[in-house]
Amino acid sequence: xxxxxxxxxGVGHKFELELDGGSRLVVILHHDGxxxxxxxxxxxxxxxxxxxxxxxxxxxxxxxxxxxxxxPVEMDDIQxxxxxxxxxxxxxxxxxxxxxxxxxxxEIRERTGVSVIAIxxxxxxxxxxxxDTVVQADDILVTLGTREEQQSxxxxxxxxxxxxx
Amino acid sequence: xAKTLLLEVGIALTGIAIAGAVADRAGLSVIPAYILAGIxxxxxxxxxxxxxxxTLVENREFIDVLxxxxxxxxxxxxxxxxxxxxxxxxxxxxxxxxxxxFLVNFGLGATLGVAFGFSVIExxxxxxxxxISSSAVVTKSLTENGxxxxxxxxxxxxxxxxxxxxxxxxxxxxxxxxxxxxxxxDAVTSVGVAFGFLGVLAVVAWYGAETxxxxxxxxxxxxxxxxxxxxxxxxxxxxxxIGLSEAVAAFFVGTAFSNTDHTERIEDVVxxxxxxxxxxxxxxxxxxxxxxxxxxxxxxxxxxxxVTTVGKAASGTLSGRAYGLDARRSLRVGLGLVPRGEFSLVxxxxxxxxxxxxxxxxxxxxxxxxxxxxxxxxxxxxxxxDSINAMLVSGPGGxxxx
Numbered sequence: 337x338x339x340x341x342x343x344x345x346g347v348g349h350k351f352e353l354e355l356d357g358g359s360r361l362v363v364i365l366h367h368d369g370x371x372x373x374x375x376x377x378x379x380x381x382x383x384x385x386x387x388x389x390x391x392x393x394x395x396x397x398x399x400x401x402x403x404x405x406x407x408p409v410e411m412d413d414i415q416x417x418x419x420x421x422x423x424x425x426x427x428x429x430x431x432x433x434x435x436x437x438x439x440x441x442x443e444i445r446e447r448t449g450v451s452v453i454a455i456x457x458x459x460x461x462x463x464x465x466x467x468d469t470v471v472q473a474d475d476i477l478v479t480l481g482t483r484e485e486q487q488s489x490x491x492x493x494x495x496x497x498x499x500x501x
Numbered sequence: 502x503a504k505t506l507l508l509e510v511g512i513a514l515t516g517i518a519i520a521g522a523v524a525d526r527a528g529l530s531v532i533p534a535y536i537l538a539g540i541x542x543x544x545x546x547x548x549x550x551x552x553x554x555x556t557l558v559e560n561r562e563f564i565d566v567l568x569x570x571x572x573x574x575x576x577x578x579x580x581x582x583x584x585x586x587x588x589x590x591x592x593x594x595x596x597x598x599x600x601x602x603f604l605v606n607f608g609l610g611a612t613l614g615v616a617f618g619f620s621v622i623e624x625x626x627x628x629x630x631x632x633i634s635s636s637a638v639v640t641k642s643l644t645e646n647g648x649x650x651x652x653x654x655x656x657x658x659x660x661x662x663x664x665x666x667x668x669x670x671x672x673x674x675x676x677x678x679x680x681x682x683x684x685x686x687d688a689v690t691s692v693g694v695a696f697g698f699l700g701v702l703a704v705v706a707w708y709g710a711e712t713x714x715x716x717x718x719x720x721x722x723x724x725x726x727x728x729x730x731x732x733x734x735x736x737x738x739x740x741x742x743i744g745l746s747e748a749v750a751a752f753f754v755g756t757a758f759s760n761t762d763h764t765e766r767i768e769d770v771v772x773x774x775x776x777x778x779x780x781x782x783x784x785x786x787x788x789x790x791x792x793x794x795x796x797x798x799x800x801x802x803x804x805x806x807x808v809t810t811v812g813k814a815a816s817g818t819l820s821g822r823a824y825g826l827d828a829r830r831s832l833r834v835g836l837g838l839v840p841r842g843e844f845s846l847v848x849x850x851x852x853x854x855x856x857x858x859x860x861x862x863x864x865x866x867x868x869x870x871x872x873x874x875x876x877x878x879x880x881x882x883x884x885x886x887d888s889i890n891a892m893l894v895s896g897p898g899g900x901x902x903x
């Protein structure tokens with residue numbers, strides 16, 4: 337999709353977007369913030385004004401179109417971090433109870449509250465690891481959570497046997 | 502005397518405001534409205550109606566200074582919005598369209614001047630006045646009629662950009678000759694000085710963009726505004742003091758800013774100031790216009806209106822074809838360039854500071870009459886472009902068929 341840009345002296349900028357089917361959307365950005373939108377169904381027709389918006393509303397519309405207001409989420413339970421969350425890197429020593437078990441099996445989020453957002457394995461980084469990813473010795477788990485949660489996970493990662501909750 | 506000055510300024514500004522409101526209601530450009538307001542309440546005719554004096558505002562030096570600033574800031578914004586990159590990107594087509602526009606219309610203007618027996622200088626003024634289209638009126642009409650989003654806006658705006666360059670050169674030359682003094686040597690010297698000064702400005706504009714950028718990077722809008730106003734007025738004033746066109750100097754100051762990131766901010770913060778000074782400029786033109794002088798130039802005026810309207814329509818249509826537009830859109834290009842306005846008046850203002858009697862009163866009066874007619878005629882032609890196209894397509898017998 338080609339976008340044509342021209343300056344309109346005394347008015348602002350003009351952008352033309354070619355749409356499928358040969359029609360064109362023409363956007364006029366005025367210096368005072370006003371945005372006008374026209375549709376030209378075909379080359380020989382006149383552009384028809386669809387609407388105009390003052391600067392602020394135009395920017396809001398732009399944000400909505402961009403997906404900033406509503407972004408479809410692929411995974412089902414995403415915890416959105418707020419304020420006090422930090423990111424920590426935890427070493428998984430060879431004898432740790434985490435080694436050889438999947439993230440899901442260890443029930444990390446349920447037991448400690450942190451989310452594992454990445455695993456650094458040697459030179460490789462596995463980001464957004466799936467729940468069935470198996471933890472290996474000398475992995476570095478990158479986790480997101482509050483300080484208390486991170487502390488809780490630290491203790492879990494360093495435990496070498498399964499006794500205790 | 503001093504006591505009533507404030508009142509007169511107040512009357513002038515109120516008159517301008519009322520004129521603007523009326524024009525807006527009528528859907529026409531404000532430029533002729535401001536001029537008419539000046540004519541009406543100024544010291545010249547019409548001076549009274551049924552014995553009641555209409556002379557509410559005398560021609561005061563104070564208003565002249567505001568008007569001068571109007572010229573300065575009109576040209577400053579022209580330079581600011583002048584897109585050298587657009588000109589270069591589309592240069593082949595713009596040069597074609599612009600040259601046709603210049604050759605046809607400046608040529609017709611010069612022919613008119615010679616045919617009516619004016620001197621060389623006077624003819625040059627007349628040619629400039631009828632050649633240059635009004636960016637303000639044209640752009641406003643394009644926006645109001647939705648043409649701005651159509652292909653015909655390309656050649657129209659391209660031609661206007663080309664005219665910007667030509668008017669800068671034209672004003673520089675003419676000012677140097679007019680302000681420089683009588684003899685040939687004086688004229689040549691002042692042209693040389695003019696181009697030297699402007700050359701320096703152009704170099705600053707081109708290479709100094711970064712310095713300008715930093716020097717004007719101030720967060721307070723108030724300080725920003727003051728810096729812009731101060732710099733522009735100072736440079737324009739300095740130019741005028743050494744006998745150059747303050748308008749062209751202001752144009753170059755504008756181009757110095759057009760390469761920086763401040764353009765949007767200038768549009769935001771300084772445009773209202775420009776609008777104010779420009780309105781006073783048009784009003785002041787009306788104040789100084791003696792409409793009775795128009796009696797002498799009625800024939801010239803009528804011929805100019807007819808000849809140059811056809812001229813622009815024709816040259817514009819050719820330009821449209823050069824851009825590959827069909828007949829209907831090409832005619833729109835032609836009609837779209839008919840409006841004349843602010844630049845013709847800037848040229849007239851220059852004439853009124855010149856030596857000969859003809860230049861001082863006849864040419865400006867002609868320019869005012871011409872602009873009054875052409876700004877309105879142009880707007881109307883654009884609004885009815887499709888009907889005109891239909892008429893031309895179906896031929897002279899089309900009237901009865903419609």
